[in-house]
Amino acid sequence: MPLDLEDTAHLLGVSPETVRRWARQGRLGVLRDDRGFEVELNELRRWAQGHGLKLREPTRPSTPAAGKLPGETEDLGPPLSAAVARGIVVQDLPSASPADLLRALVEAAPLAEEADREELLRQLLAREELSSTALGGGVALPHPRTPSPAFSPHPLVVVGFPSRPLDWGALDGEPVHAVFLLLNPGPREHLRVLSRLALLLRDPGFLEALRHRPSHEELRVLVAEREPEED
Amino acid sequence: MANVVESVFRNRGARAEPWILAVLAVLVGVASSAVAVVLRGGVHLLSDRLDPWRTSPGGVVLPAAGALLGILVVRRLFREPGGHGVPAVLEAVSRRGGAMRVRSIFSRLFGSMLNVASGGSAGLEGPTVYSAAAVGSVLGDWFRVGDRQRTLLLACGVAGGIGAIFDAPLTGMIFSIEVVLAEWTLGAALPIAISATVATEIGRLVFGESGAFAAPPIHHWSTADLAASAGLGGLAGLLSVALVAAIFRMEHLCRAAGRRLRALRLTGACAAVAGFGVGLVGLYVPEAIGEGYETVSAIFRGELGGGLALLGVLVGAKFLATTLTLGSNAPGGIFAPSLVVGALLGAAYGEVLHAVFPAAGFAPPAFFALVAMAGLVAGTMHAPLTGILLALETTRGWHGVLPIILVAVCAVLVSRTFLRHSFYTWELAERGALLRPRTDRRILADLAAAELLDQDSVSIEVGRTLEDLTRVLPRTTRNHFAVVDRDGRYLGMLDLTQLRGVIFDDLVRRVTPVETVMDPTAPPIRADEPLLQVMDAFESSGRWVLPVVDAEGRFLGTLSKSTLFDRYRRELIAQTEEE
Secondary structure (H helix, E strand, C coil): CCEEEHHHHHHHHCCHHHHHHHCCCCCCCCCEEECCCEEEEEHHHHHHHCCCCCCCCCCCCCCCCCCCCCCCCCCCCCCHHHHHHHHHHEEEECCCCCHHHHHHHHCCCCCCCCCHHHHHHHHHHHHHCCCCCEEECCEECCCCCCCCCCCCCCCCEEEEEEECEEECCCCCCECCCCCHHHHHHHHHHHHHHHHHHHHHCCHHHHHHHHHCCCCEEEEEEEEHHCCCCCC | CCHHHHHHHHHHHHCCCHHHHHHHHHHHHHHHHHHHHHHHHHHHHHHHHHHHHHHHHHHHHHHHHHHHHHHHHHHHCCCCCCCCHHHHHHHHHHHCCCCCCCCCCHHHHHHHHHHHEEEEEEEEEHHHHCCCCCCHHHHHHHHCHHHHHHHHHHHHHHHHHHHHHHHHHHHHHHHHHHHCCCCCCCCHHHHHHHHHHHHHHHHHHHHHHCCCCCCCCCCCCCCHHHHHHHHHHHHHHHHCCCCHHHHHHHHHHHHHHHHHCCCHHCCCCHHHHHHHHHEEEEHHCCCCCCCHCCCEEEEEECCCHHHHHHHHHHHHHHHHHHHHHCCCCCEEECHHHHHHHHHHHHHHHHHHHHCCCCCCCCHHHHHHHHHHHHHHHHHHCCCCHHHHHHHHHHHCCCHHHHHHHHHEEEEHHHHHHHHCCCCCHHHHHHHCCCCCCCCCCHHHHHCHHHHCCCCCEEEECCCHHHHHHHHCCCCCCCCCCEECCCEEEEEEEHHHHHHHHHHHHHHHHHEHHHHCCCEEECCCCEECCCCHHHHHHHHCCCCEEEEEEEECCCCEECCCCCCHHHHHHHHHHHHCCCC
């Protein structure tokens, strides 16, 4: 199978211009006036091996649409909107203590069958132990100490509203009336969701809307209106 | 004396170095010629003593006894690995800065003397190369020179040893440069030439001014002979491929037999059995065993009667005997058997030409015997220049220089098509231990992760928040930070570019402990890890900055691709540019 300039450049991890120069210098492949650069895959493999170079994966990296996972039919939009869309909203959570609230929230969360909810709760409490996740403004963002795909293979935000505001050890001392449970498979996803949520929580309109305990549908609209498309 | 050399190196530096190396090269030349004299003299003396035994009924076991004793001397008495020694020299050059042990001077010297004198089909140049290389290396240690100078002195020893034993200074020089160092620089060529000159002259004083063979009295050849030489070169290439493959096959067989049969696992057992085979070959074809130079001389003098049939038998017998001897790791070299097999092949080729084209007026078979010697040597070693010069110098056949060049070149062309590496480099190259100068692998092997640490790496303890991190930021230029536990052990990496979204939010910053946003999947590199592996870690993780840790997992600093490139380039310049 003959490879063209772009394929060869991708496999070698260099720019097409470099491959063209190598061909001109007589190191690799042939440059034809009519058809441009050409090299056989087997020949390229031999050449790379002889020079101690590793070839990359043959498929060019394809980035799936941010808000669309395999198996999902609908594009759920930018990262935070997608994570919120995958989650649910739970109303009237027990408000005796953060631990009670978190236990109920974890029970209700739409997790996979095999996810260990007990372990998740332990990790959430361990994280609160470290320092409160209450940002101020009446909002807390509980999450496990280390992001892990064991709890959710993709970014997931589960929102809960306690039956009445409760003390969460916030920096500004304000009782918490909205809880965003953040579950992410890795630190990269966690940072992306966290930074977008932090942006939204700067918006007085969004904070005000949270006080009215929006439904899942309403919350999705609130987030989608405000979340930027680009990082 | 050693202190004088050391202090001159220190104080006078680069300008004095060529002069010091020149003086040391003279010493190495003298010492390496001594090795050659002991070896060549010893073999001839021992060989003469053994002659009455050879023809006696028990003579058939003589090669077996010699091979066994030779191996026992090398492996048990001197406790060194077996084999012909050249790969061990190449490995010392590649991996150990040319360091060799004192005992290496003696082990193969005596081991191969026993083996070759008793009839093993091998030569003396392998052991000469090994012992003389050790002489140069040990002298270098004596004068406390650096790795590079020691490697050069090792190469000087090789050049001197070959020069003295074959009365072939150019062969010694070129072998040393082409095969041992693989480095064509002035700085290397000068001391090597000096050592070869001194050693060869001492060899001449002891053995007289004669090459290994008397040159055939041929002073004329035609263009047709030159053209025919190209074909002979191709055949020589094929035969050298077959010889190298057969020897490796035999080695493999010996190892496999050792796994099956307990008795063959004993030191030298396989060589003894193979040696018995050599003895049997010698019973029917006595010309095929031992060093075999008399056979070559007989061909040159036109005294080897029997025609094509005998030559065919001799090629086969010599091929077999050499495979048995060298394949069973009996100490000895491949130069001599290559020369002999080459001469036999060439003579047979000449006979065929005369039989097929009786009226064409081709040169006598001795002419083709001479030129084919270069082909076999060049083919087995992938070293055309060494092959050309060895054939020229050992036969004084200077008038045959054109056909000799052609044969050597054609042989290497063919041989390289079928063999990835030469007889000498095969095993090393296959396990990645052959590091030639000025190559990527050489430079990566020399650089260690510890040398490339970013000086002002910053780590932050677990439990701290991003707020704490922002306090560090004004005082550093780094973008990557390691999160460590209370004992300093590495846990994960923080990448500022990825924290951009949260670090400017003063609320999030204050409630975010660093371990919740660190990347624990960034693979830590051990400080003593070879750079080749580090490159793989960069490649497979797709990261630009990786943490370096010690044996206990404690964070030492970060290593970035950009630093690596900068240092790689400096290292390349330091290793390659010469004044």
